[in-house]
Amino acid sequence: SQQGEEDPQALSIQEGENATMNCSYKTSINNLQWYRQNSGRGLVHLILIRSNEREKHSGRLRVTLDTSKKSSSLLITASRAADTASYFCATDEYQAGTALIFGKGTTLSVSS
């Protein structure tokens, strides 16, 4: 079962620009999380937003959650070349409260 779906699949920007990625999901959730993956590496947790929260910030990251639209967005401000990576959203299955289900990810390329 694929819960989160990211959009766009790929994004190319210049250093200093903002990058916005979107995630849509299908069922009710307890929380939604964003992860980052550098090529050939494990995933790193970025931020977790709970279903009763609408916005959360962490450094240059801003995440919003709209449970009525079943969607979330991740904004990276003032992008750097080091932000080049794949970004995934993940959600829990509300009924079971079990393992996270991941989307296919957005590949971000930041050029200097």
Add this chain to the structure above:
Amino acid sequence: DGGITQSPKYLFRKEGQNVTLSCEQNLNHDAMYWYRQDPGQGLRLIYYSQIVNDFQKGDIAEGYSVSREKKESFPLTVTSAQKNPTAFYLCASSTSAGEKLFFGSGTQLSVL
């Protein structure tokens, strides 16, 4: 130095052979997970365990087996029944199901 360790980093399987991927964590986490990642794709859940001596199948459990005899360890066996095993395998752990995941660095499995 707390973390989650996967080994080996690269593994090759011959036809008809079972191979076992190791995953160890010293974070004192109750829950552990195995995900499979194919090129350009998201993560798909193979198996997860919320407590010692208990585990549940994920979306793609066929051809795989696991054990959870110790809290720290969650090995994954790729059996000969898995006809397309070439993929990047990621192990993760969390304090409880649905919470922030900590990932290992992954094992790339290829077929000879």
